[in-house]
Amino acid sequence: MFYLLNCFIQMKILLNKIDLNEALFGMSNLGFVPTMGSLHQGHISLIKNSKKQCKKTIVSIFxxxxxxxNKKDxxxxPKNRKKDLSILKKLKVDFVFLPNINDIYNFKRKIKIPKKDKILCAKYRKGHFEGVIDVMDRFTKMIQPKKIFMGEKDFQQLYLVRNYLKKKSTSKIISCKTIRDNHGLALSSRNLHLKDNELKTARSISKKLNNFKRILNKKKNIEKLIxxxxxxxxxxKNVKVEYLEMRNKFNLKKDTNITNSRIFIAYYIRKIRLIDNF
Structure with missing residues (x-):
């Protein structure tokens, strides 16, 4: 049986794999939005896209x-389960999957990504994308959605997951535009850790890079300018850039041709790591 919270009449809360299998039995045209909670407008945009394109929508919080x-990370x-569920109820999401670790990792395996893909965040966050690909593959096999909705802010994640799943699954990855605040900063759960002055710095970096991308079309010596x-x-102040690179958006190879390329950045403000692409 489904375990429903009394205050959520229409939205089905699925607490384990048994609930999930019963709820989704025979389901077709299902949209899936994977999240780690602390929902913001970026997540909401993904959910709205799913609701437009699919008959039913399931959101995971895991x-x-x-x-x-980094274990401290x-x-x-940030976690706020009560607030997240309230947001999902207002959006009239059909299913929310709240699995525990044993539901997801009921067997061990090792994911490897190609050496050519150990760039950008993969170069600096050892094991990160292996973990992302692993969990996304497990979720996809459990849920078997028609479409999976992912944001372009984590562009390398989107690229790697899509390339992996297209060989393993019939589920289609739908990429959705990065949602930004009124100052141009990409929305992220990590923004909650920034103080007001640090938030101002992050917004100024986004503005600088957005303007920078626009003028590159008319410039030479692009690598030097970057x-x-x-x-x-x-x-x-308090900023440390991990990388700032321009790469082709189709294969993530380094590129100095602005056409079909994006500028990728990862940087720290104090100890808070932020990423973006333009």
Missing amino acids: VNPTQFN YTKY NLKKKEINNL
């Missing part, structure tokens, strides 16, 4: 331990 290369990841921009951002 803070996946295997994708954290895992334990400090290095100069990296130094400029690195000189901001």
